[in-house]
Amino acid sequence: MARFDGSLKGVLQIVLLTLLGSSLVGCAGAGPGDDERVCGIFGIEAVTFENWRDLANQGLPAPTIGGYAYDAMRIDRPDRPSLLGYRVSSSKGGEARPALLFLQGNAMRADQLRQKLTFFADRGMDVFVFDYRGYGGSDGVPLLKPISEDQAEIAEFIKAQGYERAYLYGISMGGIFAMGPHMRREAFDAIAIDSSPAKLPWYSFCPSEYDPIANVPDDASNVIVLSGGQDRIVPADEVAPLGEAVAARGGIYAHEPELGHPLGDGVRFTLRRFTIVADFFDRTAEPAAQ
Numbered sequence: 096m097a098r099f100d101g102s103l104k105g106v107l108q109i110v111l112l113t114l115l116g117s118s119l120v121g122c123a124g125a126g127p128g129d130d131e132r133v134c135g136i137f138g139i140e141a142v143t144f145e146n147w148r149d150l151a152n153q154g155l156p157a158p159t160i161g162g163y164a165y166d167a168m169r170i171d172r173p174d175r176p177s178l179l180g181y182r183v184s185s186s187k188g189g190e191a192r193p194a195l196l197f198l199q200g201n202a203m204r205a206d207q208l209r210q211k212l213t214f215f216a217d218r219g220m221d222v223f224v225f226d227y228r229g230y231g232g233s234d235g236v237p238l239l240k241p242i243s244e245d246q247a248e249i250a251e252f253i254k255a256q257g258y259e260r261a262y263l264y265g266i267s268m269g270g271i272f273a274m275g276p277h278m279r280r281e282a283f284d285a286i287a288i289d290s291s292p293a294k295l296p297w298y299s300f301c302p303s304e305y306d307p308i309a310n311v312p313d314d315a316s317n318v319i320v321l322s323g324g325q326d327r328i329v330p331a332d333e334v335a336p337l338g339e340a341v342a343a344r345g346g347i348y349a350h351e352p353e354l355g356h357p358l359g360d361g362v363r364f365t366l367r368r369f370t371i372v373a374d375f376f377d378r379t380a381e382p383a384a385q
Contacts, residue, residue, distance in 0.1 A: 130235070130236055130238050130240070130241045131238070131240050131241070132238055132239075132240075133238075133239055133240045133301060133302055133305070134239055134295075134299050134300055134301035134302075134305075135299060135300045135301070136300055139299070139300070140238060140239060140299075140301075141236070141238065143299075144201075144229070144237035144238060144239070144242075145229075145237065147201040147202045147237070147268075148227075148229050148230050148237050150202040151201075151202045151203055151204045151207075151230050151231065152204065152230065152231065154204065154207055155207075156204075156206035156207060156209075157206065157207050157208065157209060157210040157211070158210065159209060159210065160210055160213065162185065162186055162213075163183060163184065163185055163186055163213050163216055164182070164183070164184045164185075164186050165181055165182075165183055165209055166181060166182040166183075166184070167179070167180075167181055168180045168181060168182055168223075168225075169232075170225075170248070170249065170252055172248070175235075176228045176229075176233060176234035176235025177233065177234045178225050178226065178228065178233045178234075178245060178249065179205065179225065179226050179231060179232030179233050180205050180223060180224055180225030180226065180233075180249070181205055181206070181209055181223070181224055181225075182221055182222065182223050183209050183212045183213060183215075183216050183221070183222040183223075183224070184216050184220075184221040184222070185213075185216040185217060185219075191259055191260075192219055192220060192221050192258075193219070193220050193221070193258060193259070193260035193261060193262060193284070193376070193380070194220065194221050194222075194223060194253050194256065194258040194260070194261045194262070195215050195220040195221065195222045195223065195261070195262045195263075195264060195376075196223050196224075196246075196249065196250060196253055196261065196262070196263050196264070196283075197212060197215075197222055197223065197224045197264050197265075197266075197269070198246060198263070198264070198265035198266070198268075198269030198270070198272050198273050199224065199227075199266060199267075199268075199269050200266050200267035200268050200269060200357065200358070201267060201268035203358070204226055204230055204231040205224045205225055205226045205231055205232075206231060206232075208224055208358075209224070211358065211365065212224060214366070214369045214373070215369070215373060218373045218376075218377075220262070220373075220376075221258070223249070223253055225245075225249055227242050227245070228241060228242055228245055239301065239305060240277075242272060243272050243275040243276065243277045243278070243305070244277045246272045246273070246275070246277070246278055247277040247278050247279055250263070250278065250279055250282055250283070251279070251282075254282055260284045260380060261282060261283050261284060262283055262284060262285050262286070262287070262376045263278075263280070263283040263285075263286045263287070264286075264287040264289070264372055265286075265287070265288055265289065265291060266289040266290060266291070266357040266358065267289070267290050267291060267328070267329060267356065267357060268291070269291070270288040270289060270290070270291025270307060271291050271292070271295070271305065271307055273286060273288055273291075273307075274288060274291070274307035274310045274311070274337075275305055275307075275310065276304045276305060276309075276310060280310075280312065283317075284317060284376075284379055284380070285317045285318075285319075285375060285376045285379040285380075286317060286318045286319070287318075287319050287320075287321070287372040287375060287376070288307065288318065288319070288320045288321070288337065288341075289320075289321040289357050289368060289372070290321060290322060290323060290326055290328070290329045290334060290356055290357050291307055291320075291329065291334065291337065292307070292329050292333040292334060292337070293306065293307055293308040293333065293334065293335070293336035293337035293340070294306040294307075294308060294333075294336075307337050308336055308337050308340055311337070311340045311341055311344060312344065313344060314344060314345055315340075315341045315342075315344035315345050315346035316344075316345035316346055317346070317379050318341050318346035318347070319341075319346060319347040319348075319349060319371075319372065319375045320334065320337055320338035320341050320342075320346070320347070320348050320349070321334075321338075321349050321350075321351065321354070321368060321371065321372070322334035322335060322338060322348075322349075322350045322351070322354075323350075323351055323352075323353070323354030323355050323356065323360070323364075323368075324350065324351065324352035324353065324354065325352075325353060325354060325355040325360065326354065326355050326356045326360075327355070327356070328355075328356040328359070329356065331350060335348075335350070338350070347375065349371060351367070351368070351371070353367075354367065354368055
């Protein structure tokens with residue numbers, strides 16, 4: 096019996112077993128006018144993302160705290176779903192603040208993360224986080240390829256704000272989007288991938304181009320990959336091939352034995368992983384400042 100633990104593997108196993116035990120309810124292709132589906136059989140892609148969306152939409156927004164600006168932002172696009180997000184920044188301001196695009200896990204909403212992301216505002220960054228399509232305040236139907244394409248458009252939106260430096264940080268499913276086939280990684284000065292698998296599970300039946308390991312750049316010196324020894328959602332051995340591939344191309348693979356899954360292992364460990372990422376971003380900025 097599959098056990099639900101909130102993970103990509105757990106959700107897909109339960110969905111697959113459910114669909115195999117029932118009548119055929121769909122197919123991998125999209126009907127006329129639908130967003131394109133690229134994964135799965137029997138409608139597994141749509142049902143899986145709907146499960147994650149429903150989990151995300153159940154929670155309450157996190158309270159905001161003083162000393163920070165939380166600017167609501169909406170990207171309206173003709174004939175495509177609108178996307179809702181926030182820019183979190185320190186009210187202290189400051190010159191030449193870099194931008195950080197944060198890509199969350201698969202069952203999270205932007206308004207649940209604003210408070211936690213003040214860590215990076217304290218480190219001198221303007222943090223952008225958007226609901227995935229169909230989640231929270233964003234319109235549309237959540238599916239792998241459309242969400243992946245959305246993140247590339249969000250990156251362009253941030254670039255158009257005039258920031259001199261920009262960073263990308265993806266956790267769990269967000270790391271899959273960060274290392275996906277549509278993201279313009281060359282637009283970012285540094286990239287952090289935290290607890291994301293090197294490959295999507297075989298039973299997701301997704302094209303290999305969506306596997307993070309398929310998109311490691313030849314020069315990965317501005318990339319860091321993290322894994323946690325206590326992670327039961329995406330175990331370290333599923334992350335390790337990606338980390339090792341990045342390290343072989345000049346980047347960093349940081350395995351932290353005490354860490355669990357991002358934002359699920361307690362405040363002390365969240366601060367630990369955020370510090371590792373922020374320090375890496377700072378180090379990549381030092382050559383440019385010289």
